[in-house]
Amino acid sequence: MRLALLALLAKEPAHGYELKQALEQTFGAAYPQPNIGQIYVTLGRLEQNGLIQGQDVSQSSRPNKRVYEITEAGRAALAGWFDEPTEGPRVRDDFFTKLALAPGTGAADRVALINKQRRHYLNIMRGLSRLAAAEDRDNRIAHLLIEGAMLHLQADLDWLERCQEELE
Amino acid sequence: MSRPGPSVAAVPPPDAMLWVKDLVKVHRAQGVPSHAVRHVDLQVDRGEFVAVMGPSGAGKSTLLHLLGGLDRPDSGEIWLDGRRVDGLPESRWAVLRRRSVGFVFQFSNLVANMTAADNVELPALLAGIPPRQARARREELFAELGIEDKAGSTPAGLAGGEQQRVALARALVNEPGLLLADEPTGSLDSRNTRDVLRLLSRFHERGQTIVLVTHDARVASTADRVISLFDGEIADDTAVGPPSGTSNGVADVLRLES
Ligand SMILES: Nc1ncnc2c1ncn2[C@@H]1O[C@H](COP(=O)(O)OP(=O)(O)O)[C@@H](O)[C@H]1O
Ligand SMILES: [Mg+2]
Numbered sequence: 001m002r003l004a005l006l007a008l009l010a011k012e013p014a015h016g017y018e019l020k021q022a023l024e025q026t027f028g029a030a031y032p033q034p035n036i037g038q039i040y041v042t043l044g045r046l047e048q049n050g051l052i053q054g055q056d057v058s059q060s061s062r063p064n065k066r067v068y069e070i071t072e073a074g075r076a077a078l079a080g081w082f083d084e085p086t087e088g089p090r091v092r093d094d095f096f097t098k099l100a101l102a103p104g105t106g107a108a109d110r111v112a113l114i115n116k117q118r119r120h121y122l123n124i125m126r127g128l129s130r131l132a133a134a135e136d137r138d139n140r141i142a143h144l145l146i147e148g149a150m151l152h153l154q155a156d157l158d159w160l161e162r163c164q165e166e167l168e
Numbered sequence: 169m170s171r172p173g174p175s176v177a178a179v180p181p182p183d184a185m186l187w188v189k190d191l192v193k194v195h196r197a198q199g200v201p202s203h204a205v206r207h208v209d210l211q212v213d214r215g216e217f218v219a220v221m222g223p224s225g226a227g228k229s230t231l232l233h234l235l236g237g238l239d240r241p242d243s244g245e246i247w248l249d250g251r252r253v254d255g256l257p258e259s260r261w262a263v264l265r266r267r268s269v270g271f272v273f274q275f276s277n278l279v280a281n282m283t284a285a286d287n288v289e290l291p292a293l294l295a296g297i298p299p300r301q302a303r304a305r306r307e308e309l310f311a312e313l314g315i316e317d318k319a320g321s322t323p324a325g326l327a328g329g330e331q332q333r334v335a336l337a338r339a340l341v342n343e344p345g346l347l348l349a350d351e352p353t354g355s356l357d358s359r360n361t362r363d364v365l366r367l368l369s370r371f372h373e374r375g376q377t378i379v380l381v382t383h384d385a386r387v388a389s390t391a392d393r394v395i396s397l398f399d400g401e402i403a404d405d406t407a408v409g410p411p412s413g414t415s416n417g418v419a420d421v422l423r424l425e426s
Contacts, residue, residue, distance in 0.1 A: 111403065115396070115404040115406075118396065118404065118406075119404070119406045122385060122388065122406070122408050123389075123408060125385050125386060125389035126389040126390075126408050129386065129389055129390060132362075150385075153385060154385050161222075164398060168398070168399075
């Protein structure tokens with residue numbers, strides 16, 4: 001979330017609540033949104049590190065609000081983030097470890113493990129379909145996020161199929 | 169391996185639209201036997217939407233063809249809507265396929281030199297429905313599927329997604345008890361896939377019984393129940409619902425780390 005907040009602040013100065021709204025608008029309801037407390041904590045840390053700078057603005061009938069602005073160091077950190085290629089997805093290590101170690105333990109059976117995992121993925125897939133159906137049709141970022149998750153799941157399911165074919 | 173399947177009774181229970189017992193099919197190509205379907209037991213209740221998944225060559229298409237009488241089993245029983253059908257002669261199957269079983273395939277297989285409307289109305293006429301009623305049903309389906317303006321087009325003049333909708337209308341025009349679909353979205357892009365799935369779900373919500381073969385998990389997860397076929401056998405049979413267990417499910421998959 002650190003860098004997402006920096007990216008939003010690179011566009012224009014904002015206070016905590018505005019940043020929360022901007023995140024929600026961009027990613028849609030599908031994305032598990034950070035709560036306002038998490039946002040304030042992150043903003044505090046960013047300020048301590050000199051990546052943003054806050055200024056209290058007084059409001060007539062309400063408590064002061066703190067408006068943040070990105071600093072030069074913040075812009076450099078953001079540029080560094082965009083510059084780095086992003087790590088690729090990893091296989092589900094925990095499941096793979098179970099699968100590799102199950103035989104002989106008397107505690108689990110490989111086919112049962114695969115079936116259980118497939119059921120779990122299918123249920124998640126259904127949840128994602130529901131989310132996609134409920135999401136605003138015009139929010140392309142949100143739909144791309146859901147579609148990305150679905151494609152990853154499809155790959156995980158294809159891989160489960162390979163495990164089942166090879167290990168049976 | 170265990171073969172989950174409820175069929176222990178000797179005759180199908182009254183709720184079963186489809187009831188299959190110990191079904192076996194061996195293909196023989198140049199004398200080499202291919203055990204496509206091995207001792208499958210299956211019950212699909214009225215109104216259920218079941219997806220059949222599995223790798224290529226698992227026997228999904230063979231199973232579906234057996235269920236719709238496009239291919240004959242070597243042994244086993246198939247009961248459709250309370251009637252035993254596996255031993256019926258082709259002439260009786262032809263009637264069943266016209267009235268009681270609708271088919272959709274990956275490629276729409278529409279008659280090339282007929283209009284979209286005729287492709288749908290003809291099977292209704294062949295089933296003995298009066299012309300005016302056949303036309304009314306076709307119009308209703310086309311409206312529902314959003315292709316009312318395509319009635320006069322020939323298949324060549326339709327996009328892939330539109331052809332598949334016409335094929336769906338043709339499969340449903342005689343109000344079959346059972347809809348069988350083999351990779352119906354297999355040649356569609358993701359937007360058309362989503363639209364065809366939405367249409368299938370809508371017919372399902374109105375009570376249509378559907379058995380759909382797919383290797384696409386997004387497609388399978390629109391069904392209520394998913395059967396996994398491996399090497400001609402049912403390896404798993406599960407209801408699909410909200411994620412359970414200790415993980416965060418959907419939220420976990422969508423979490424963006426940074
Ligand atoms: N008409 C046929 N003649 C010979 N072998 C066939 C025929 N149809 C399918 N098979 C074989 O039967 C097995 C199952 O095929 P199929 O039912 O098409 O699987 P799926 O639809 O899951 O890909 C495969 O090994 C395939 O090669
Ligand atoms: Mg097939």
